[in-house]
Amino acid sequence: MNYPRLDIDCDKIHHNAQFLIAQLSLKNISVTPVTKVFLGHPLIAQVLIDAGAKMLADSRIENLQKMTESGISIPKMLIRTPMLSQVASVIKYCDMSLNSEIEVIQKLAYAAKQHNCQHEIIVMVELGDLREGVMPNRVIDFIREIISLPNITIKGIGTNLACRYGVAPDDQKMNILSDLADRIEATFGISLEIISGGNSTSVNWALQRTGLTRVNNLRIGEAIFLGCEPLEHENIKGLHTDAVSLTAEVIESKIKPTLPWGSRGLNAFGEKESLQDRGEVSQAIVALGRQDVCVSGLKAPNGIKIMTSTSDHLVLESSQKPLFVGEKVTFSLDYSALLSSMSSRYIHKYFKAPKGKRKEEGAHDATNNCNSLRQCYA
């Protein structure tokens, strides 16, 4: 077994995805699972498909390419506005993309024509969180400029909220999106198939909504993988919140004073903490640091507190019995901790394969050699 290790329970992810797909379909909303936090891992993609996903979304073309090359053949959506410099691969590796720039869509049209294929786009609308999207009063003119481009299908409109400023999705925002869809259809005589109302932060709105809007799609990552609604950091009822965990190993454990001694400047990261003397404590170091994970997103088990992190060391204090050298400590993760640990090549990833797909008990270290499903489950 290699450490630090990220354990990923595919059955729990399967349950969460299936649950959300079922609950939201009762509200006439389709779920497009977002794979970016797992770097488009084909094993996770397959779990999501088995749970009922009809399309997958990712923010990185590399991830969409990896899925395609691993045999994941359902339609794929690029959810970050394409770079002008990558339109050729966008055409090649995805069926649909979210867009907010005319110049990009023109280039997509040109590339799609050259490839003799059709590319679908969703026009993103700015609804106040001030990340991507066309300003609402500019949308009609925007559509007018792209409507006759060859090889481009305007599949719908969408929005993204609560990422930059935590601006909440609510009836008012979703009605603006709905009304815009109606106006676009009336103005241009087209019909918009997808009205995509946001990310995991829209789940509670969608589950509780009573009034009808035209929103019929959400792009969901965090809620599926962590069982959590990001806006209020609340768990979603019916979902597993422990599908992933991070385990690291203790490399030193000693009784030490709480106050450093010697003249003090800034620490290795330019920080200076103010301290108070709490006497002697039971201090342990685990082999995990800022090079591996966004430490502020980790939660230690009861009785253990994360005190400080440096590049390679996480300093803990335990209020109960001291940790011992070689002991393993398991942390829970928030979205940024999962994103960073999946992206770190120092963290070993263990996928607990879904029931029925397990060849042997236990999990397999899929850190470095997992480009095909067969390898992952080996």
Ligand SMILES: *Cc1c(COP(=O)(O)O)cnc(C)c1O
């Ligand atoms: C990341 C992302 C999502 C998914 O966000 P979650 O909070 O993980 O559900 C949806 N849409 C866009 C545009 C994104 O960038």
